[in-house]
Amino acid sequence: MPYERDGIRRMAGYTPGEQPDDPRAIKLNTNENPYPPPEPVLAALQAISSERLRRYPPPTSSELREAIAALHGVNASNVVTTNGGDELLRLAITTFVDPGKPIGIADPGYSLYPVLAAVNGSPVVRVPLDGAWQPPADFANCMNQAGVNLTLLVNPHAPSGTLLDAETIAAVAQALDGVLLVDEAYVDFADPERNHDVVSLTHEQDNLLILRTFSKGYSLAGLRLGYGIGDRGLIEPIATKTRDSYSVDAIAEQLGLAALAHRAHAAQTWEAVRGERARLAATLHGLGLECAPSQSNFLLARVPDTLGGGARALYQALKARAIFVRHFDQPRLHDRLRITVGTPPENEALLDALHELCAWGQI
Amino acid sequence: MPYERDGIRRMAGYTPGEQPDDPRAIKLNTNENPYPPPEPVLAALQAISSERLRRYPPPTSSELREAIAALHGVNASNVVTTNGGDELLRLAITTFVDPGKPIGIADPGYSLYPVLAAVNGSPVVRVPLDGAWQPPADFANCMNQAGVNLTLLVNPHAPSGTLLDAETIAAVAQALDGVLLVDEAYVDFADPERNHDVVSLTHEQDNLLILRTFSKGYSLAGLRLGYGIGDRGLIEPIATKTRDSYSVDAIAEQLGLAALAHRAHAAQTWEAVRGERARLAATLHGLGLECAPSQSNFLLARVPDTLGGGARALYQALKARAIFVRHFDQPRLHDRLRITVGTPPENEALLDALHELCAWGQI
Numbered sequence: 001m002p003y004e005r006d007g008i009r010r011m012a013g014y015t016p017g018e019q020p021d022d023p024r025a026i027k028l029n030t031n032e033n034p035y036p037p038p039e040p041v042l043a044a045l046q047a048i049s050s051e052r053l054r055r056y057p058p059p060t061s062s063e064l065r066e067a068i069a070a071l072h073g074v075n076a077s078n079v080v081t082t083n084g085g086d087e088l089l090r091l092a093i094t095t096f097v098d099p100g101k102p103i104g105i106a107d108p109g110y111s112l113y114p115v116l117a118a119v120n121g122s123p124v125v126r127v128p129l130d131g132a133w134q135p136p137a138d139f140a141n142c143m144n145q146a147g148v149n150l151t152l153l154v155n156p157h158a159p160s161g162t163l164l165d166a167e168t169i170a171a172v173a174q175a176l177d178g179v180l181l182v183d184e185a186y187v188d189f190a191d192p193e194r195n196h197d198v199v200s201l202t203h204e205q206d207n208l209l210i211l212r213t214f215s216k217g218y219s220l221a222g223l224r225l226g227y228g229i230g231d232r233g234l235i236e237p238i239a240t241k242t243r244d245s246y247s248v249d250a251i252a253e254q255l256g257l258a259a260l261a262h263r264a265h266a267a268q269t270w271e272a273v274r275g276e277r278a279r280l281a282a283t284l285h286g287l288g289l290e291c292a293p294s295q296s297n298f299l300l301a302r303v304p305d306t307l308g309g310g311a312r313a314l315y316q317a318l319k320a321r322a323i324f325v326r327h328f329d330q331p332r333l334h335d336r337l338r339i340t341v342g343t344p345p346e347n348e349a350l351l352d353a354l355h356e357l358c359a360w361g362q363i
Numbered sequence: 364m365p366y367e368r369d370g371i372r373r374m375a376g377y378t379p380g381e382q383p384d385d386p387r388a389i390k391l392n393t394n395e396n397p398y399p400p401p402e403p404v405l406a407a408l409q410a411i412s413s414e415r416l417r418r419y420p421p422p423t424s425s426e427l428r429e430a431i432a433a434l435h436g437v438n439a440s441n442v443v444t445t446n447g448g449d450e451l452l453r454l455a456i457t458t459f460v461d462p463g464k465p466i467g468i469a470d471p472g473y474s475l476y477p478v479l480a481a482v483n484g485s486p487v488v489r490v491p492l493d494g495a496w497q498p499p500a501d502f503a504n505c506m507n508q509a510g511v512n513l514t515l516l517v518n519p520h521a522p523s524g525t526l527l528d529a530e531t532i533a534a535v536a537q538a539l540d541g542v543l544l545v546d547e548a549y550v551d552f553a554d555p556e557r558n559h560d561v562v563s564l565t566h567e568q569d570n571l572l573i574l575r576t577f578s579k580g581y582s583l584a585g586l587r588l589g590y591g592i593g594d595r596g597l598i599e600p601i602a603t604k605t606r607d608s609y610s611v612d613a614i615a616e617q618l619g620l621a622a623l624a625h626r627a628h629a630a631q632t633w634e635a636v637r638g639e640r641a642r643l644a645a646t647l648h649g650l651g652l653e654c655a656p657s658q659s660n661f662l663l664a665r666v667p668d669t670l671g672g673g674a675r676a677l678y679q680a681l682k683a684r685a686i687f688v689r690h691f692d693q694p695r696l697h698d699r700l701r702i703t704v705g706t707p708p709e710n711e712a713l714l715d716a717l718h719e720l721c722a723w724g725q726i
Contacts, residue, residue: 001510003512003542003570004600005461014605016422026650027418035412045416046409050399053408056584057388059379083446083587086607094482095367099462114606119457119605149366181523188486221419222613224446237367240376242482244449251408251614323575328455361601 010116011190014111018217018324026349028340029324031094031158031186031298033219035272035343037255038265041220057250060239067260068227072199077232080239081256083247085185085213085226086112089152092209092228093120094242096150096179104143104151106135108333110183113152133160133292135168140175144184149178150170155198156186159328159338163190166198173201173208179234181209186296188270189277194295199229206231216297218266225252257263260268260313277341283351287358289337296338300333308357311335317357323350374481377474381443381687389712391703392687394549396582398635398706401628402617404583407621411614420613423602427616430623431590435562440595443602444619446610448548448576449475452515455572455591456483457605459542467506467514469498471522471696473546476515481536496523496655497530502633503538512541518561519549522691522701524657526553529561536564536571542597544572549659551580551633552640557658562592579660581622581629587607588615636660640704646714650672650721652700661703663696671720674698680720686713 002009009311017030061081069076082088093116098101103117107126117124125146127139135153143151156163173180182198190196209230215221225248228235234289259266281291281299289301305309315327315337326338341347365372380393387486413477424444442565445451456479466480470489480487488509490502506514516535519533551670553559565571576589588611591598622629644654644662652664671677673702678690678700689701704710 002596004458004597007461008600008604010457011604014608015421016608019419019421030419032418036417041416042413047410048408050405050582054399054582054584055395056382056393056578057587058382062475073371082610084607084609090607098368098370099484115604121462143471158445190411215419219413219417221609222416224420224609233365234367237371241371241374244447244453245377245379246447246449246584246587249446249587249612249615252612306688 001199005016007118007121011115013317014115017326019099020322020323020324025324026342026346027324027345028342028350029326029338031216031340032221033269033273033297034341034346035219035269037219037259038153038262040262041255041258045251047190048254052250052254055250057248057253061248062246062321064186064256067257071209071260071263072229074199074202074229078202078229078235080228080243081248081253082226083229084215084224085211086184087247088211088226088228089113089181089183090116091123091238091242092150092179092181093117095238096319097122102146102148104146104148106139106153108328108330109152110154110158111328123322129157133157133162134164135172137344139331140172146158146174149177150181151176152181152183154183154185154192156294156296158186158296159298159326159333160292160299160300161186161296162292163194163196163295165198166201169198170205173205176207179207179209181211183211185211185213185306186216188266188310189273189297190295191274202230206233209234214256214259217270220255223252223255225256226323263279273341276344276347280339280341280347280351287354289354298338301337301339303335303337308354311337314357318350318353321353323353370481370484374478377478380689383685383687385685388685388687389563389705389709390687391705391709391713392689392701393584394579394703395584395710396579396632396636396660397704398632400582400622401625403620403625404621407617408614411617415613415617418613420611420616422608424611424616427611427619430620434623434626435592437562437565437592439697440566440600441592443591443598443606444611444616445589445591445606447578447587448546448574450610451574451589451591452476452544452546453479454601454605455513455542455544456480458483458601460485465509465511467509467511470503471691471693472515473517473521474691487590492520494518496525497527498535501503503535507538514539514541514545517545517546517548519553519657519659521549521659522661522689522696522699523655523663524549524659524661525655526557526559526658529559529564532561533564533568535639536568539570542570542572544574546574548574548576549579550575551629552636553658553659554637560577565593569596577622578620582632583618583622586615586618588619608671636704639707639710643702643704643710644716647717650717651723652717661701664700664702665699666700668698671717674700677717677720681713681716684716687718688713
């Protein structure tokens with residue numbers, strides 16, 4: 001006899017990216033930072049005492065929240081730490097969306113959003129992005145008309161990597177009746193010359209919740225550490241009511257502190273990724289694979305049907321060579337591949353394989 | 364303008380036990396194992412590579428689930444790992460209880476249960492335990508009558524420490540229409556002569572979900588690692604649909620594996636706690652503080668009003684001496700103190716303080 005709720009029985013779960021067992025595989029499919037975390041983060045790991053393991057962690061990660069607040073020029077009461085960015089997404093839904101009420105997303109977006117909505121029994125209001133992966137002018141209006149109290153927007157956008165500017169975000173937040181969660185999982189990879197800054201908008205905009213993570217920018221996907229920034233009215237119910245009391249463990253707090261203290265090292269990896277991103281996009285262009293202008297650590301490349309048998313065939317042919325990229329079998333994405341920017345040798349291996357596969361015209 | 368749901372605005376959050384900053388404080392208030400994790404667990408921590416930190420963890424903790432399954436004589440498909448035992452509690456509610464539908468608990472119990480119910484908008488059906496902290500004969504019937512689809516039972520019981528035998532658990536599970544979650548957070552401290560075994564009941568009983576944790580028995584509260592065991596019909600919707608894809612981090616998986624590989628060391632700490640538990644209970648008895656018969660790593664001591672000014676005054680007087688125990692200001696518990704069994708010197712310090720405070724008759 002099934003005991004789970006009807007809604008859970010009917011829904012499909014999230015499909016995480018493939019994690020090949022072969023350590024020689026080239027993994028350009030789950031958007032990890034290709035460079036390791038710096039030595040001081042490893043040193044912080046080595047310094048974890050048995051006493052810290054034995055005891056419960058500080059329930060609200062006070063010390064880490066202070067460090068995050070200092071980095072962003074906000075107060076610790078504007079920050080909540082979470083077990084990866086994914087936990088903040090779930091908590092935002094639990095906190096702001098009555099079960100069964102609608103959740104707004106820009107389509108396409110991060111494929112976890114509809115899964116989390118389904119768990120909440122929430123219908124998804126999908127507003128299609130335009131051809132440049134930007135929200136249409138009536139985006140906020142569509143959400144308001146549908147009675148949406150939480151809108152999820154990933155920026156830089158996934159899977160295209162395009163960056164929506166802060167002015168547009170501000171206008172959307174202002175026009176929305178409900179909460180706007182901006183998922184900035186990839187924002188560390190944006191060009192610094194863009195001076196992109198959405199966090200400072202939270203001082204004015206009490207419905208704007210920013211998601212950040214240590215997974216990509218700080219090379220700590222294995223650690224599960226993320227955080228939210230926003231008006232105290234948004235943060236407090238999450239931090240004191242809906243979040244599990246000890247959801248961030250004692251090790252994550254210490255490594256997060258070390259990562260922030262050595263942020264300059266992480267910034268070097270962002271710069272390296274930007275350089276490789278430009279080189280990779282240019283070479284893909286030369287092969288006939290057009291990429292959207294990415295401000296992230298991945299590229300969305302359009303594959304003409306005449307090249308390598310099309311996107312899906314190319315994905316499979318690369319996989320057969322132990323090179324993993326991501327293919328989404330869905331409208332507007334089925335003819336594209338999402339490619340994480342790797343290290344120079346990884347990118348070289350990808351390009352070599354593509355040269356060969358595309359030169360044949362067909363695989 | 365408040366954006367959170369009405370139900371969240373109205374509810375109160377969970378109050379975690381005090382975490383004093385003073386490292387010299389004697390913490391007998393949050394039921395941690397008083398002994399550190401063994402050397403091989405620290406060695407596993409030291410051996411974590413930067414590559415493991417950089418990459419996403421295995422989404423379903425496959426290797427750890429295999430090890431847990433082997434320990435308990437079940438299949439890996441009967442096991443789900445969670446970010447501490449608390450996450451399993453939340454997931455059981457999300458998976459089995461429609462928002463707004465009732466949740467059953469034995470009263471009193473773990474104070475987090477009503478908080479998680481409130482987040483789900485669920486009324487709590489509280490069935491009072493009898494004078495020996497055992498569920499009454501009509502326990503399951505009360506839950507069925509109230510339309511409860513998930514009943515939470517902590518065993519050994521918190522905060523009394525008493526152990527309900529497996530036969531009674533089996534009878535309750537059999538009689539219930541819905542799921543019975545048995546929270547065995549403290550079961551490692553039960554006397555081995557009791558041969559207490561509820562996990563093996565899951566082979567027969569498809570509505571029985573067991574919660575276990577590395578926090579207490581394995582001295583890893585700082586790590587946040589727990590798991591659930593049950594029929595595949597219970598585990599699968601949690602593991603594949605409601606659980607966040609990477610809720611257990613890469614470090615927790617490795618340290619969990621090391622802890623299981625060196626379980627004999629943990630078993631020594633359980634034996635030491637049992638010895639101290641008996642000694643502490645006997646001495647408290649001599650002081651006029653009667654304890655329920657505990658099979659856990661804590662004691663619930665009844666404080667006569669004539670001793671030290673009563674439970675609350677005694678709690679405060681101990682706190683003034685930097686000795687932390689737990690006082691619950693609620694019916695049936697307000698005249699008691701919950702005391703975690705510490706190391707021999709910690710217990711000695713507590714007893715010395717109590718001798719002094721109780722000898723005065725009044726503080």
